[in-house]
Amino acid sequence: VDLVISGYGTNLIAPLMPIAMERKLTVMGMFGLANNEKYQYANYFQIQPAGPDPQISTAIGFFELAARQTPKPQTVAMVGADAEYPQNALVGARELVKKFGFKTVYDKTYPPSTVDYTPIVRAIKATNPDIVFVASYPPDSVGMLRAALEVGLQPKIFGGGMVGLMFTSVMTSMGPMLNGIVNYDFWAPEPSFLAMPGIKEFLKEYQARADKAGVDPLGYYLPPYSYALMQILGQAIEATKGLDQQKIADHIRANEFSTVVGKVKFGKNGEWAKGRTLMVQYQKIQGTGIDQFRGPGKKIVLYPDDLRSGAIIYPYAAAKN
Incomplete structure:
Protein backbone atom coordinates (compact mmCIF):
# COMPACT_ATOMS: atom_id res chain seq x y z
CA VAL A 1 0.00 0.00 0.00
CA PRO A 54 -11.46 18.83 18.19
CA GLN A 55 -13.54 17.56 21.10
CA ILE A 56 -15.17 20.96 21.57
CA SER A 57 -15.29 21.82 17.85
CA THR A 58 -18.78 20.45 17.19
CA ALA A 59 -20.23 22.33 20.14
CA ILE A 60 -18.25 25.54 20.64
CA GLY A 61 -20.24 27.63 18.17
CA PHE A 62 -23.54 26.23 19.41
CA PHE A 63 -22.95 27.14 23.05
CA GLU A 64 -21.28 30.44 22.21
CA LEU A 65 -24.34 31.47 20.20
CA ALA A 66 -26.62 30.37 23.03
CA ALA A 67 -24.62 32.42 25.54
CA ARG A 68 -24.99 35.56 23.39
CA GLN A 69 -28.80 35.53 23.47
CA THR A 70 -30.83 37.88 25.67
CA PRO A 71 -32.04 36.84 28.13
CA LYS A 72 -29.30 34.22 28.35
CA PRO A 73 -30.68 30.65 28.39
CA GLN A 74 -29.86 28.78 31.58
CA THR A 75 -30.53 25.04 31.39
CA VAL A 76 -29.13 22.37 29.08
CA ALA A 77 -30.17 18.88 28.02
CA MET A 78 -27.49 16.80 26.29
CA VAL A 79 -28.12 13.51 24.54
CA GLY A 80 -26.23 11.30 22.10
CA ALA A 81 -25.64 7.79 20.85
CA ASP A 82 -23.32 5.53 22.85
CA ALA A 83 -20.68 5.42 20.09
CA GLU A 84 -17.31 6.97 19.24
CA TYR A 85 -18.30 10.29 17.64
CA PRO A 86 -21.18 11.24 19.98
CA GLN A 87 -19.11 10.33 23.03
CA ASN A 88 -16.32 12.66 21.88
CA ALA A 89 -18.78 15.44 21.07
CA LEU A 90 -20.50 15.12 24.45
CA VAL A 91 -17.16 15.34 26.28
CA GLY A 92 -16.59 18.69 24.57
CA ALA A 93 -20.17 19.83 25.21
CA ARG A 94 -19.82 19.17 28.94
CA GLU A 95 -16.66 21.31 29.04
CA LEU A 96 -18.48 24.16 27.34
CA VAL A 97 -21.53 23.94 29.61
CA LYS A 98 -19.17 24.61 32.52
CA LYS A 99 -17.31 27.35 30.65
CA PHE A 100 -20.47 29.30 29.84
CA GLY A 101 -22.13 28.72 33.21
CA PHE A 102 -25.15 26.72 32.07
CA LYS A 103 -26.93 24.21 34.29
CA THR A 104 -27.26 20.61 33.06
CA VAL A 105 -30.71 19.11 33.60
CA TYR A 106 -30.33 16.03 31.36
CA ASP A 107 -27.21 14.19 30.18
CA LYS A 108 -27.69 10.68 28.82
CA THR A 109 -26.72 8.39 25.94
CA TYR A 110 -28.82 5.81 24.13
CA PRO A 111 -27.83 2.53 22.42
CA PRO A 112 -26.90 2.86 18.72
CA SER A 113 -29.59 0.25 17.99
CA THR A 114 -32.35 2.62 19.18
CA VAL A 115 -35.22 3.07 16.70
CA ASP A 116 -37.87 4.77 18.86
CA TYR A 117 -36.73 8.20 20.08
CA THR A 118 -40.06 9.34 21.49
CA PRO A 119 -39.39 8.14 25.08
CA ILE A 120 -36.01 9.91 25.03
CA VAL A 121 -37.53 13.16 23.80
CA ARG A 122 -40.38 12.95 26.33
CA ALA A 123 -37.81 12.58 29.11
CA ILE A 124 -35.91 15.62 27.81
CA LYS A 125 -39.11 17.67 27.53
CA ALA A 126 -39.94 16.84 31.15
CA THR A 127 -36.81 18.70 32.26
CA ASN A 128 -37.94 21.85 30.34
CA PRO A 129 -34.45 22.77 29.05
CA ASP A 130 -33.63 26.07 27.38
CA ILE A 131 -30.92 24.39 25.28
CA VAL A 132 -30.96 20.92 23.71
CA PHE A 133 -27.63 19.64 22.36
CA VAL A 134 -27.82 16.43 20.33
CA ALA A 135 -24.83 14.37 19.14
CA SER A 136 -26.23 11.82 16.71
CA TYR A 137 -25.72 9.84 13.52
CA PRO A 138 -28.02 10.33 10.50
CA PRO A 139 -30.81 7.86 11.42
CA ASP A 140 -30.83 9.16 15.01
CA SER A 141 -30.87 12.78 13.84
CA VAL A 142 -33.96 12.19 11.71
CA GLY A 143 -35.63 10.11 14.43
CA MET A 144 -34.88 12.67 17.12
CA LEU A 145 -36.27 15.55 15.06
CA ARG A 146 -39.46 13.68 14.18
CA ALA A 147 -39.94 12.73 17.83
CA ALA A 148 -39.34 16.34 18.92
CA LEU A 149 -42.09 17.56 16.59
CA GLU A 150 -44.43 14.78 17.72
CA VAL A 151 -43.88 15.52 21.41
CA GLY A 152 -43.78 19.31 21.02
CA LEU A 153 -40.25 19.83 22.33
CA GLN A 154 -39.51 23.55 22.00
CA PRO A 155 -36.32 24.66 23.70
CA LYS A 156 -34.92 28.08 22.93
CA ILE A 157 -32.08 26.60 20.84
CA PHE A 158 -31.94 23.05 19.46
CA GLY A 159 -29.36 21.03 17.51
CA GLY A 160 -25.59 21.16 17.78
CA GLY A 161 -23.97 17.90 16.70
CA MET A 162 -26.55 16.17 14.51
CA VAL A 163 -24.81 14.33 11.67
CA GLY A 164 -26.85 13.86 8.52
CA LEU A 165 -28.98 17.00 8.44
CA MET A 166 -26.66 18.38 5.76
CA PHE A 167 -27.21 15.42 3.41
CA THR A 168 -29.45 16.38 0.50
CA SER A 169 -31.66 13.31 0.96
CA VAL A 170 -32.33 14.34 4.57
CA MET A 171 -32.93 18.01 3.72
CA THR A 172 -35.44 17.10 1.01
CA SER A 173 -37.22 14.53 3.16
CA MET A 174 -37.41 16.73 6.28
CA GLY A 175 -38.14 20.04 4.54
CA PRO A 176 -39.68 22.65 6.90
CA MET A 177 -39.13 20.35 9.90
CA LEU A 178 -35.53 21.60 9.80
CA ASN A 179 -36.48 25.26 10.27
CA GLY A 180 -34.91 26.73 13.39
CA ILE A 181 -32.37 23.95 13.95
CA VAL A 182 -28.88 25.29 14.73
CA ASN A 183 -26.31 22.67 13.79
CA TYR A 184 -22.67 22.16 12.93
CA ASP A 185 -21.61 22.04 9.29
CA PHE A 186 -18.45 22.47 7.24
CA TRP A 187 -19.72 24.05 4.03
CA ALA A 188 -22.77 26.00 2.95
CA PRO A 189 -23.79 27.57 -0.38
CA GLU A 190 -23.43 31.04 1.08
CA PRO A 191 -21.41 33.87 -0.55
CA SER A 192 -18.13 33.46 1.37
CA PHE A 193 -17.89 29.77 0.46
CA LEU A 194 -19.02 30.13 -3.14
CA ALA A 195 -16.26 32.73 -3.61
CA MET A 196 -13.46 30.25 -2.81
CA PRO A 197 -11.27 29.61 -5.89
CA GLY A 198 -12.16 26.43 -7.76
CA ILE A 199 -15.27 25.48 -5.78
CA LYS A 200 -17.86 26.42 -8.42
CA GLU A 201 -16.00 24.48 -11.08
CA PHE A 202 -15.65 21.49 -8.77
CA LEU A 203 -19.36 21.47 -7.87
CA LYS A 204 -20.40 21.82 -11.51
CA GLU A 205 -18.35 18.77 -12.45
CA TYR A 206 -19.40 16.79 -9.37
CA GLN A 207 -23.11 17.47 -9.81
CA ALA A 208 -22.98 16.51 -13.48
CA ARG A 209 -21.72 13.06 -12.44
CA ALA A 210 -23.68 12.61 -9.20
CA ASP A 211 -26.96 11.23 -10.54
CA LYS A 212 -25.32 8.48 -12.60
CA ALA A 213 -23.06 7.60 -9.67
CA GLY A 214 -26.00 7.42 -7.26
CA VAL A 215 -24.49 9.83 -4.74
CA ASP A 216 -25.64 13.01 -3.00
CA PRO A 217 -26.90 15.24 -5.85
CA LEU A 218 -25.65 18.54 -4.37
CA GLY A 219 -22.50 17.31 -2.65
CA GLU A 271 -5.92 18.75 12.91
CA TRP A 272 -6.37 22.12 11.19
CA ALA A 273 -4.13 24.70 12.84
CA LYS A 274 -7.17 26.98 13.09
CA GLY A 275 -10.64 25.51 13.36
CA ARG A 276 -13.48 26.42 11.02
CA THR A 277 -16.45 24.33 12.15
CA LEU A 278 -19.58 26.26 11.25
CA MET A 279 -22.86 26.72 13.05
CA VAL A 280 -25.69 27.10 10.57
CA GLN A 281 -29.40 27.62 11.05
CA TYR A 282 -32.01 26.23 8.69
CA GLN A 283 -34.39 29.05 7.85
CA LYS A 284 -37.46 29.67 5.68
CA ILE A 285 -37.54 26.21 4.09
CA GLN A 286 -40.76 25.63 2.22
CA GLY A 287 -41.75 22.20 0.97
CA THR A 288 -39.21 19.55 0.05
CA GLY A 289 -37.95 20.70 -3.37
CA ILE A 290 -34.22 20.35 -3.92
CA ASP A 291 -33.70 23.62 -5.83
CA GLN A 292 -34.21 25.78 -2.74
CA PHE A 293 -31.09 24.20 -1.21
CA ARG A 294 -28.80 24.92 -4.16
CA GLY A 295 -28.01 28.54 -3.29
CA PRO A 296 -27.93 30.99 -0.39
CA GLY A 297 -30.71 31.67 2.10
CA LYS A 298 -31.78 28.32 3.55
CA LYS A 299 -28.71 27.36 5.55
CA ILE A 300 -27.52 30.58 7.17
CA VAL A 301 -23.98 30.65 8.58
CA LEU A 302 -24.12 32.05 12.12
CA TYR A 303 -20.60 31.15 13.30
CA PRO A 304 -17.72 31.93 13.09
CA ASP A 305 -18.30 35.65 12.82
CA ASP A 306 -15.93 36.19 9.89
CA LEU A 307 -18.03 33.84 7.72
CA ARG A 308 -21.46 34.87 9.03
CA SER A 309 -24.11 35.24 6.34
CA GLY A 310 -27.12 36.18 8.48
CA ALA A 311 -28.69 36.45 11.93
CA ILE A 312 -30.06 33.73 14.18
CA ILE A 313 -33.83 33.42 14.50
CA TYR A 314 -34.30 33.00 18.25
CA PRO A 315 -35.95 31.31 20.00
CA TYR A 316 -36.33 28.06 18.07
CA ALA A 317 -40.13 28.34 18.02
CA ALA A 318 -39.93 31.67 16.16
CA ALA A 319 -38.25 30.00 13.20
CA LYS A 320 -40.99 27.37 13.01
CA ASN A 321 -43.66 29.99 12.32
Missing part, protein backbone atom coordinates in the same frame (compact mmCIF):
# COMPACT_ATOMS: atom_id res chain seq x y z
CA ASP A 2 1.46 3.33 -1.08
CA LEU A 3 -1.20 5.77 0.10
CA VAL A 4 -3.86 5.57 2.82
CA ILE A 5 -7.06 7.59 2.77
CA SER A 6 -9.52 6.65 5.51
CA GLY A 7 -13.16 5.76 5.14
CA TYR A 8 -15.72 8.34 6.24
CA GLY A 9 -16.12 9.01 9.91
CA THR A 10 -14.76 8.58 13.40
CA ASN A 11 -15.83 4.95 13.77
CA LEU A 12 -13.96 3.82 10.65
CA ILE A 13 -10.80 5.80 11.38
CA ALA A 14 -10.47 4.50 14.96
CA PRO A 15 -9.48 0.90 14.04
CA LEU A 16 -7.20 2.14 11.25
CA MET A 17 -4.94 4.17 13.53
CA PRO A 18 -2.98 1.36 15.29
CA ILE A 19 -2.36 -0.43 11.97
CA ALA A 20 -1.14 2.73 10.26
CA MET A 21 1.13 3.56 13.18
CA GLU A 22 2.63 0.07 13.24
CA ARG A 23 3.46 0.35 9.52
CA LYS A 24 4.53 4.01 9.72
CA LEU A 25 2.03 5.05 7.05
CA THR A 26 0.88 8.58 6.36
CA VAL A 27 -2.87 8.70 6.98
CA MET A 28 -5.29 11.18 5.44
CA GLY A 29 -8.43 11.16 7.63
CA MET A 30 -11.91 11.91 6.32
CA PHE A 31 -14.15 13.57 8.93
CA GLY A 32 -13.11 11.85 12.14
CA LEU A 33 -13.59 13.66 15.43
CA ALA A 34 -10.60 13.59 17.81
CA ASN A 35 -9.26 10.29 16.43
CA ASN A 36 -5.66 11.25 17.17
CA GLU A 37 -6.05 12.74 20.64
CA LYS A 38 -5.10 9.42 22.23
CA TYR A 39 -2.34 8.39 19.82
CA GLN A 40 -0.81 11.76 18.88
CA TYR A 41 0.56 10.09 15.75
CA ALA A 42 2.68 12.59 13.83
CA ASN A 43 1.81 11.30 10.35
CA TYR A 44 -1.97 11.61 10.63
CA PHE A 45 -3.83 14.50 8.98
CA GLN A 46 -7.54 15.26 9.26
CA ILE A 47 -9.39 17.24 6.61
CA GLN A 48 -12.32 17.99 8.92
CA PRO A 49 -11.78 21.63 9.98
CA ALA A 50 -12.11 20.90 13.69
CA GLY A 51 -9.01 22.80 14.77
CA PRO A 52 -6.55 22.18 17.60
CA ASP A 53 -9.21 21.20 20.16
CA TYR A 220 -22.14 20.17 -0.21
CA TYR A 221 -20.93 18.18 2.82
CA LEU A 222 -18.32 15.52 2.10
CA PRO A 223 -17.33 16.03 -1.56
CA PRO A 224 -15.54 19.42 -1.32
CA TYR A 225 -13.41 18.17 1.55
CA SER A 226 -12.77 14.79 -0.09
CA TYR A 227 -11.48 16.64 -3.13
CA ALA A 228 -9.43 19.03 -0.98
CA LEU A 229 -7.85 16.08 0.83
CA MET A 230 -6.71 14.64 -2.49
CA GLN A 231 -5.47 18.05 -3.62
CA ILE A 232 -3.26 18.20 -0.53
CA LEU A 233 -1.96 14.67 -0.99
CA GLY A 234 -1.32 15.28 -4.68
CA GLN A 235 0.57 18.51 -4.00
CA ALA A 236 2.69 16.75 -1.37
CA ILE A 237 3.58 13.87 -3.70
CA GLU A 238 4.51 16.29 -6.48
CA ALA A 239 6.64 18.38 -4.12
CA THR A 240 8.50 15.40 -2.67
CA LYS A 241 8.76 13.65 -6.07
CA GLY A 242 7.83 10.23 -4.76
CA LEU A 243 5.86 8.07 -2.36
CA ASP A 244 8.17 8.12 0.65
CA GLN A 245 5.73 8.15 3.58
CA GLN A 246 7.87 10.24 5.90
CA LYS A 247 8.77 12.82 3.26
CA ILE A 248 5.09 13.21 2.33
CA ALA A 249 4.09 13.60 5.99
CA ASP A 250 6.86 16.10 6.70
CA HIS A 251 5.82 18.18 3.69
CA ILE A 252 2.13 18.18 4.68
CA ARG A 253 2.99 19.15 8.24
CA ALA A 254 5.25 22.04 7.17
CA ASN A 255 3.19 23.70 4.46
CA GLU A 256 -0.08 25.51 3.78
CA PHE A 257 -2.19 24.24 0.89
CA SER A 258 -4.58 25.95 -1.49
CA THR A 259 -7.75 23.88 -1.99
CA VAL A 260 -11.37 24.24 -3.08
CA VAL A 261 -12.31 24.69 0.60
CA GLY A 262 -9.75 27.46 1.07
CA LYS A 263 -6.31 27.54 2.64
CA VAL A 264 -5.49 24.51 4.79
CA LYS A 265 -2.64 24.36 7.33
CA PHE A 266 -2.31 21.46 9.73
CA GLY A 267 -1.28 21.80 13.36
CA LYS A 268 -1.48 19.80 16.58
CA ASN A 269 -2.25 16.09 16.12
CA GLY A 270 -2.85 16.56 12.41
Whole structure:
Protein backbone atom coordinates (compact mmCIF):
# COMPACT_ATOMS: atom_id res chain seq x y z
CA VAL A 1 0.00 0.00 0.00
CA ASP A 2 1.46 3.33 -1.08
CA LEU A 3 -1.20 5.77 0.10
CA VAL A 4 -3.86 5.57 2.82
CA ILE A 5 -7.06 7.59 2.77
CA SER A 6 -9.52 6.65 5.51
CA GLY A 7 -13.16 5.76 5.14
CA TYR A 8 -15.72 8.34 6.24
CA GLY A 9 -16.12 9.01 9.91
CA THR A 10 -14.76 8.58 13.40
CA ASN A 11 -15.83 4.95 13.77
CA LEU A 12 -13.96 3.82 10.65
CA ILE A 13 -10.80 5.80 11.38
CA ALA A 14 -10.47 4.50 14.96
CA PRO A 15 -9.48 0.90 14.04
CA LEU A 16 -7.20 2.14 11.25
CA MET A 17 -4.94 4.17 13.53
CA PRO A 18 -2.98 1.36 15.29
CA ILE A 19 -2.36 -0.43 11.97
CA ALA A 20 -1.14 2.73 10.26
CA MET A 21 1.13 3.56 13.18
CA GLU A 22 2.63 0.07 13.24
CA ARG A 23 3.46 0.35 9.52
CA LYS A 24 4.53 4.01 9.72
CA LEU A 25 2.03 5.05 7.05
CA THR A 26 0.88 8.58 6.36
CA VAL A 27 -2.87 8.70 6.98
CA MET A 28 -5.29 11.18 5.44
CA GLY A 29 -8.43 11.16 7.63
CA MET A 30 -11.91 11.91 6.32
CA PHE A 31 -14.15 13.57 8.93
CA GLY A 32 -13.11 11.85 12.14
CA LEU A 33 -13.59 13.66 15.43
CA ALA A 34 -10.60 13.59 17.81
CA ASN A 35 -9.26 10.29 16.43
CA ASN A 36 -5.66 11.25 17.17
CA GLU A 37 -6.05 12.74 20.64
CA LYS A 38 -5.10 9.42 22.23
CA TYR A 39 -2.34 8.39 19.82
CA GLN A 40 -0.81 11.76 18.88
CA TYR A 41 0.56 10.09 15.75
CA ALA A 42 2.68 12.59 13.83
CA ASN A 43 1.81 11.30 10.35
CA TYR A 44 -1.97 11.61 10.63
CA PHE A 45 -3.83 14.50 8.98
CA GLN A 46 -7.54 15.26 9.26
CA ILE A 47 -9.39 17.24 6.61
CA GLN A 48 -12.32 17.99 8.92
CA PRO A 49 -11.78 21.63 9.98
CA ALA A 50 -12.11 20.90 13.69
CA GLY A 51 -9.01 22.80 14.77
CA PRO A 52 -6.55 22.18 17.60
CA ASP A 53 -9.21 21.20 20.16
CA PRO A 54 -11.46 18.83 18.19
CA GLN A 55 -13.54 17.56 21.10
CA ILE A 56 -15.17 20.96 21.57
CA SER A 57 -15.29 21.82 17.85
CA THR A 58 -18.78 20.45 17.19
CA ALA A 59 -20.23 22.33 20.14
CA ILE A 60 -18.25 25.54 20.64
CA GLY A 61 -20.24 27.63 18.17
CA PHE A 62 -23.54 26.23 19.41
CA PHE A 63 -22.95 27.14 23.05
CA GLU A 64 -21.28 30.44 22.21
CA LEU A 65 -24.34 31.47 20.20
CA ALA A 66 -26.62 30.37 23.03
CA ALA A 67 -24.62 32.42 25.54
CA ARG A 68 -24.99 35.56 23.39
CA GLN A 69 -28.80 35.53 23.47
CA THR A 70 -30.83 37.88 25.67
CA PRO A 71 -32.04 36.84 28.13
CA LYS A 72 -29.30 34.22 28.35
CA PRO A 73 -30.68 30.65 28.39
CA GLN A 74 -29.86 28.78 31.58
CA THR A 75 -30.53 25.04 31.39
CA VAL A 76 -29.13 22.37 29.08
CA ALA A 77 -30.17 18.88 28.02
CA MET A 78 -27.49 16.80 26.29
CA VAL A 79 -28.12 13.51 24.54
CA GLY A 80 -26.23 11.30 22.10
CA ALA A 81 -25.64 7.79 20.85
CA ASP A 82 -23.32 5.53 22.85
CA ALA A 83 -20.68 5.42 20.09
CA GLU A 84 -17.31 6.97 19.24
CA TYR A 85 -18.30 10.29 17.64
CA PRO A 86 -21.18 11.24 19.98
CA GLN A 87 -19.11 10.33 23.03
CA ASN A 88 -16.32 12.66 21.88
CA ALA A 89 -18.78 15.44 21.07
CA LEU A 90 -20.50 15.12 24.45
CA VAL A 91 -17.16 15.34 26.28
CA GLY A 92 -16.59 18.69 24.57
CA ALA A 93 -20.17 19.83 25.21
CA ARG A 94 -19.82 19.17 28.94
CA GLU A 95 -16.66 21.31 29.04
CA LEU A 96 -18.48 24.16 27.34
CA VAL A 97 -21.53 23.94 29.61
CA LYS A 98 -19.17 24.61 32.52
CA LYS A 99 -17.31 27.35 30.65
CA PHE A 100 -20.47 29.30 29.84
CA GLY A 101 -22.13 28.72 33.21
CA PHE A 102 -25.15 26.72 32.07
CA LYS A 103 -26.93 24.21 34.29
CA THR A 104 -27.26 20.61 33.06
CA VAL A 105 -30.71 19.11 33.60
CA TYR A 106 -30.33 16.03 31.36
CA ASP A 107 -27.21 14.19 30.18
CA LYS A 108 -27.69 10.68 28.82
CA THR A 109 -26.72 8.39 25.94
CA TYR A 110 -28.82 5.81 24.13
CA PRO A 111 -27.83 2.53 22.42
CA PRO A 112 -26.90 2.86 18.72
CA SER A 113 -29.59 0.25 17.99
CA THR A 114 -32.35 2.62 19.18
CA VAL A 115 -35.22 3.07 16.70
CA ASP A 116 -37.87 4.77 18.86
CA TYR A 117 -36.73 8.20 20.08
CA THR A 118 -40.06 9.34 21.49
CA PRO A 119 -39.39 8.14 25.08
CA ILE A 120 -36.01 9.91 25.03
CA VAL A 121 -37.53 13.16 23.80
CA ARG A 122 -40.38 12.95 26.33
CA ALA A 123 -37.81 12.58 29.11
CA ILE A 124 -35.91 15.62 27.81
CA LYS A 125 -39.11 17.67 27.53
CA ALA A 126 -39.94 16.84 31.15
CA THR A 127 -36.81 18.70 32.26
CA ASN A 128 -37.94 21.85 30.34
CA PRO A 129 -34.45 22.77 29.05
CA ASP A 130 -33.63 26.07 27.38
CA ILE A 131 -30.92 24.39 25.28
CA VAL A 132 -30.96 20.92 23.71
CA PHE A 133 -27.63 19.64 22.36
CA VAL A 134 -27.82 16.43 20.33
CA ALA A 135 -24.83 14.37 19.14
CA SER A 136 -26.23 11.82 16.71
CA TYR A 137 -25.72 9.84 13.52
CA PRO A 138 -28.02 10.33 10.50
CA PRO A 139 -30.81 7.86 11.42
CA ASP A 140 -30.83 9.16 15.01
CA SER A 141 -30.87 12.78 13.84
CA VAL A 142 -33.96 12.19 11.71
CA GLY A 143 -35.63 10.11 14.43
CA MET A 144 -34.88 12.67 17.12
CA LEU A 145 -36.27 15.55 15.06
CA ARG A 146 -39.46 13.68 14.18
CA ALA A 147 -39.94 12.73 17.83
CA ALA A 148 -39.34 16.34 18.92
CA LEU A 149 -42.09 17.56 16.59
CA GLU A 150 -44.43 14.78 17.72
CA VAL A 151 -43.88 15.52 21.41
CA GLY A 152 -43.78 19.31 21.02
CA LEU A 153 -40.25 19.83 22.33
CA GLN A 154 -39.51 23.55 22.00
CA PRO A 155 -36.32 24.66 23.70
CA LYS A 156 -34.92 28.08 22.93
CA ILE A 157 -32.08 26.60 20.84
CA PHE A 158 -31.94 23.05 19.46
CA GLY A 159 -29.36 21.03 17.51
CA GLY A 160 -25.59 21.16 17.78
CA GLY A 161 -23.97 17.90 16.70
CA MET A 162 -26.55 16.17 14.51
CA VAL A 163 -24.81 14.33 11.67
CA GLY A 164 -26.85 13.86 8.52
CA LEU A 165 -28.98 17.00 8.44
CA MET A 166 -26.66 18.38 5.76
CA PHE A 167 -27.21 15.42 3.41
CA THR A 168 -29.45 16.38 0.50
CA SER A 169 -31.66 13.31 0.96
CA VAL A 170 -32.33 14.34 4.57
CA MET A 171 -32.93 18.01 3.72
CA THR A 172 -35.44 17.10 1.01
CA SER A 173 -37.22 14.53 3.16
CA MET A 174 -37.41 16.73 6.28
CA GLY A 175 -38.14 20.04 4.54
CA PRO A 176 -39.68 22.65 6.90
CA MET A 177 -39.13 20.35 9.90
CA LEU A 178 -35.53 21.60 9.80
CA ASN A 179 -36.48 25.26 10.27
CA GLY A 180 -34.91 26.73 13.39
CA ILE A 181 -32.37 23.95 13.95
CA VAL A 182 -28.88 25.29 14.73
CA ASN A 183 -26.31 22.67 13.79
CA TYR A 184 -22.67 22.16 12.93
CA ASP A 185 -21.61 22.04 9.29
CA PHE A 186 -18.45 22.47 7.24
CA TRP A 187 -19.72 24.05 4.03
CA ALA A 188 -22.77 26.00 2.95
CA PRO A 189 -23.79 27.57 -0.38
CA GLU A 190 -23.43 31.04 1.08
CA PRO A 191 -21.41 33.87 -0.55
CA SER A 192 -18.13 33.46 1.37
CA PHE A 193 -17.89 29.77 0.46
CA LEU A 194 -19.02 30.13 -3.14
CA ALA A 195 -16.26 32.73 -3.61
CA MET A 196 -13.46 30.25 -2.81
CA PRO A 197 -11.27 29.61 -5.89
CA GLY A 198 -12.16 26.43 -7.76
CA ILE A 199 -15.27 25.48 -5.78
CA LYS A 200 -17.86 26.42 -8.42
CA GLU A 201 -16.00 24.48 -11.08
CA PHE A 202 -15.65 21.49 -8.77
CA LEU A 203 -19.36 21.47 -7.87
CA LYS A 204 -20.40 21.82 -11.51
CA GLU A 205 -18.35 18.77 -12.45
CA TYR A 206 -19.40 16.79 -9.37
CA GLN A 207 -23.11 17.47 -9.81
CA ALA A 208 -22.98 16.51 -13.48
CA ARG A 209 -21.72 13.06 -12.44
CA ALA A 210 -23.68 12.61 -9.20
CA ASP A 211 -26.96 11.23 -10.54
CA LYS A 212 -25.32 8.48 -12.60
CA ALA A 213 -23.06 7.60 -9.67
CA GLY A 214 -26.00 7.42 -7.26
CA VAL A 215 -24.49 9.83 -4.74
CA ASP A 216 -25.64 13.01 -3.00
CA PRO A 217 -26.90 15.24 -5.85
CA LEU A 218 -25.65 18.54 -4.37
CA GLY A 219 -22.50 17.31 -2.65
CA TYR A 220 -22.14 20.17 -0.21
CA TYR A 221 -20.93 18.18 2.82
CA LEU A 222 -18.32 15.52 2.10
CA PRO A 223 -17.33 16.03 -1.56
CA PRO A 224 -15.54 19.42 -1.32
CA TYR A 225 -13.41 18.17 1.55
CA SER A 226 -12.77 14.79 -0.09
CA TYR A 227 -11.48 16.64 -3.13
CA ALA A 228 -9.43 19.03 -0.98
CA LEU A 229 -7.85 16.08 0.83
CA MET A 230 -6.71 14.64 -2.49
CA GLN A 231 -5.47 18.05 -3.62
CA ILE A 232 -3.26 18.20 -0.53
CA LEU A 233 -1.96 14.67 -0.99
CA GLY A 234 -1.32 15.28 -4.68
CA GLN A 235 0.57 18.51 -4.00
CA ALA A 236 2.69 16.75 -1.37
CA ILE A 237 3.58 13.87 -3.70
CA GLU A 238 4.51 16.29 -6.48
CA ALA A 239 6.64 18.38 -4.12
CA THR A 240 8.50 15.40 -2.67
CA LYS A 241 8.76 13.65 -6.07
CA GLY A 242 7.83 10.23 -4.76
CA LEU A 243 5.86 8.07 -2.36
CA ASP A 244 8.17 8.12 0.65
CA GLN A 245 5.73 8.15 3.58
CA GLN A 246 7.87 10.24 5.90
CA LYS A 247 8.77 12.82 3.26
CA ILE A 248 5.09 13.21 2.33
CA ALA A 249 4.09 13.60 5.99
CA ASP A 250 6.86 16.10 6.70
CA HIS A 251 5.82 18.18 3.69
CA ILE A 252 2.13 18.18 4.68
CA ARG A 253 2.99 19.15 8.24
CA ALA A 254 5.25 22.04 7.17
CA ASN A 255 3.19 23.70 4.46
CA GLU A 256 -0.08 25.51 3.78
CA PHE A 257 -2.19 24.24 0.89
CA SER A 258 -4.58 25.95 -1.49
CA THR A 259 -7.75 23.88 -1.99
CA VAL A 260 -11.37 24.24 -3.08
CA VAL A 261 -12.31 24.69 0.60
CA GLY A 262 -9.75 27.46 1.07
CA LYS A 263 -6.31 27.54 2.64
CA VAL A 264 -5.49 24.51 4.79
CA LYS A 265 -2.64 24.36 7.33
CA PHE A 266 -2.31 21.46 9.73
CA GLY A 267 -1.28 21.80 13.36
CA LYS A 268 -1.48 19.80 16.58
CA ASN A 269 -2.25 16.09 16.12
CA GLY A 270 -2.85 16.56 12.41
CA GLU A 271 -5.92 18.75 12.91
CA TRP A 272 -6.37 22.12 11.19
CA ALA A 273 -4.13 24.70 12.84
CA LYS A 274 -7.17 26.98 13.09
CA GLY A 275 -10.64 25.51 13.36
CA ARG A 276 -13.48 26.42 11.02
CA THR A 277 -16.45 24.33 12.15
CA LEU A 278 -19.58 26.26 11.25
CA MET A 279 -22.86 26.72 13.05
CA VAL A 280 -25.69 27.10 10.57
CA GLN A 281 -29.40 27.62 11.05
CA TYR A 282 -32.01 26.23 8.69
CA GLN A 283 -34.39 29.05 7.85
CA LYS A 284 -37.46 29.67 5.68
CA ILE A 285 -37.54 26.21 4.09
CA GLN A 286 -40.76 25.63 2.22
CA GLY A 287 -41.75 22.20 0.97
CA THR A 288 -39.21 19.55 0.05
CA GLY A 289 -37.95 20.70 -3.37
CA ILE A 290 -34.22 20.35 -3.92
CA ASP A 291 -33.70 23.62 -5.83
CA GLN A 292 -34.21 25.78 -2.74
CA PHE A 293 -31.09 24.20 -1.21
CA ARG A 294 -28.80 24.92 -4.16
CA GLY A 295 -28.01 28.54 -3.29
CA PRO A 296 -27.93 30.99 -0.39
CA GLY A 297 -30.71 31.67 2.10
CA LYS A 298 -31.78 28.32 3.55
CA LYS A 299 -28.71 27.36 5.55
CA ILE A 300 -27.52 30.58 7.17
CA VAL A 301 -23.98 30.65 8.58
CA LEU A 302 -24.12 32.05 12.12
CA TYR A 303 -20.60 31.15 13.30
CA PRO A 304 -17.72 31.93 13.09
CA ASP A 305 -18.30 35.65 12.82
CA ASP A 306 -15.93 36.19 9.89
CA LEU A 307 -18.03 33.84 7.72
CA ARG A 308 -21.46 34.87 9.03
CA SER A 309 -24.11 35.24 6.34
CA GLY A 310 -27.12 36.18 8.48
CA ALA A 311 -28.69 36.45 11.93
CA ILE A 312 -30.06 33.73 14.18
CA ILE A 313 -33.83 33.42 14.50
CA TYR A 314 -34.30 33.00 18.25
CA PRO A 315 -35.95 31.31 20.00
CA TYR A 316 -36.33 28.06 18.07
CA ALA A 317 -40.13 28.34 18.02
CA ALA A 318 -39.93 31.67 16.16
CA ALA A 319 -38.25 30.00 13.20
CA LYS A 320 -40.99 27.37 13.01
CA ASN A 321 -43.66 29.99 12.32
